[in-house]
Amino acid sequence: MNTFLNNKTNRLWFILITAMMVFNVWNVIMNTPMVPEQHWAQKIFYVHVPSAWVGFLSYFVVMIAGIMYFIKKDDQWDDVGLAAAELGTVFMALVLITGPIWATPIWGQPWIWEPRLTTTLILFLIYIGYFMMRSFGGHVERVKRYAAALGIIAFVDVPIIFVSVKFWTPEIQSHPQVEMAQQPSGILTPFLLSLGIFTLMYVLMLKYRIHVIRINNRISADV
Amino acid sequence: MFFTLLKKELFVEFRSREVTLSMLVFGLSIILTFAFSSNVSPVIIANYAPGMFWIMVLFVAVIGVHRSFSYEKEFDAFSMLISAPIDRGFIFLSKWISGFIFLTIMEVLIIIPFFKFLMIDFPSQPWVAMGTTLLINCAIMAIASLVSGIAMRARLSEVLLPILLFPLVSPVIIAATKISGSIMAGDPYIFWQIWLLIVLTVIVIFGLVGYTLFDFITEE
Numbered sequence: 001m002n003t004f005l006n007n008k009t010n011r012l013w014f015i016l017i018t019a020m021m022v023f024n025v026w027n028v029i030m031n032t033p034m035v036p037e038q039h040w041a042q043k044i045f046y047v048h049v050p051s052a053w054v055g056f057l058s059y060f061v062v063m064i065a066g067i068m069y070f071i072k073k074d075d076q077w078d079d080v081g082l083a084a085a086e087l088g089t090v091f092m093a094l095v096l097i098t099g100p101i102w103a104t105p106i107w108g109q110p111w112i113w114e115p116r117l118t119t120t121l122i123l124f125l126i127y128i129g130y131f132m133m134r135s136f137g138g139h140v141e142r143v144k145r146y147a148a149a150l151g152i153i154a155f156v157d158v159p160i161i162f163v164s165v166k167f168w169t170p171e172i173q174s175h176p177q178v179e180m181a182q183q184p185s186g187i188l189t190p191f192l193l194s195l196g197i198f199t200l201m202y203v204l205m206l207k208y209r210i211h212v213i214r215i216n217n218r219i220s221a222d223v
Numbered sequence: 224m225f226f227t228l229l230k231k232e233l234f235v236e237f238r239s240r241e242v243t244l245s246m247l248v249f250g251l252s253i254i255l256t257f258a259f260s261s262n263v264s265p266v267i268i269a270n271y272a273p274g275m276f277w278i279m280v281l282f283v284a285v286i287g288v289h290r291s292f293s294y295e296k297e298f299d300a301f302s303m304l305i306s307a308p309i310d311r312g313f314i315f316l317s318k319w320i321s322g323f324i325f326l327t328i329m330e331v332l333i334i335i336p337f338f339k340f341l342m343i344d345f346p347s348q349p350w351v352a353m354g355t356t357l358l359i360n361c362a363i364m365a366i367a368s369l370v371s372g373i374a375m376r377a378r379l380s381e382v383l384l385p386i387l388l389f390p391l392v393s394p395v396i397i398a399a400t401k402i403s404g405s406i407m408a409g410d411p412y413i414f415w416q417i418w419l420l421i422v423l424t425v426i427v428i429f430g431l432v433g434y435t436l437f438d439f440i441t442e443e
Contacts, residue, residue, distance in 0.1 A: 070439045129387040138378030146373045164394035
């Protein structure tokens with residue numbers, strides 16, 4: 001059986017990214033400065049923001065895969081779309097967990113309808129519907145088309161959702177990371193490093209999920 | 224061809240009155256529920272009336288759009304429709320515009336019971352309220368028709384439709400509530416201009432996306 005890690009390049013990337021992630025966690029805990037008002041709570045942003053970035057990137061990949069599926073009529077793009085949707089939802093769930101963990105000590109409550117978190121929640125719910133469609137939709141070929149369309153619609157809706165939620169609650173403060181570029185280098189450099197490592201990890205995870213989905217499809221076809 | 228399809232939608236409805244009648248009765252039931260749940264307290268109602276109205280419209284739109292697409296499944300009419308040599312984007316447009324007309328008819332019939340049962344004063348700028356309501360109906364039905372086109376032929380379509388629609392339509396519901404709330408309060412246009420722009424953006428984007436995607440969604 002050809003497993004994912006039998007491939008030398010995959011194995012190399014897996015070891016490299018695991019080592020980088022271990023270094024990243026160590027670096028965030030040990031080397032990044034404490035922000036006076038936030039203390040340890042601020043450190044979650046080295047995970048929270050990269051998770052949000054990777055989640056939105058993944059949903060962007062779902063949209064591109066959807067467009068390509070319609071153009072090329074190739075099931076391989078459906079595999080890419082499904083894998084990216086799964087990963088995007090996992091990272092969005094991580095954002096929805098880490099956001100309230102940060103907010104509880106800082107804002108005094110876990111949820112205050114902050115625009116970006118609210119947009120993430122709405123998108124997360126859309127994708128729960130996407131997976132229900134995938135699971136209970138019936139006819140396999142039709143469901144692939146519907147999923148591709150839904151991936152496109154969901155991403156097109158993101159800016160509209162964000163703008164509407166932002167104006168809906170203008171009094172609610174945004175995350176302090178809005179001016180991330182203006183942060184001191186002690187925070188900015190490890191943050192960018194974490195962002196890069198999360199992105200690399202995402203690419204490898206995407207490759208792995210596509211590999212697993214294709215094996216599943218082959219087994220289903222054989223049965 | 225678009226007008227032929229639209230005529231078909233309107234003829235079917237005016238003969239059976241299934242969609243508008245079920246929307247109307249469901250809308251009245253929701254008003255009754257709102258009245259009971261709020262004890263018709265003037266303080267609660269005044270604050271929540273715009274939200275209540277648009278929640279009712281959203282629920283009613285789900286019923287309408289589901290019925291509008293599901294009768295096509297009888298005798299496999301939809302397969303015959305999409306096998307006809309026509310631009311399938313027009314099928315979306317005809318469903319969208321007919322849905323908009325049915326929703327507007329329902330609102331015209333239900334608006335007086337809504338204000339009277341809940342004991343709310345009519346807005347001071349009725350023409351502005353009507354104009355914005357028409358635009359909001361158009362935006363809701365653009366998304367609802369597209370999502371219904373996706374969910375219609377899936378299994379469990381009646382469950383999938385609201386699950387997919389409600390989060391997607393949330394920007395329109397926020398905008399609708401803000402616009403109606405501002406008009407009821409007599410706020411000047413500048414206060415709710417941004418919400419109108421959001422509604423117009425939804426109409427344009429979902430109109431174009433729906434027209435383009437419908438061809439792919441309905442492929443056999």
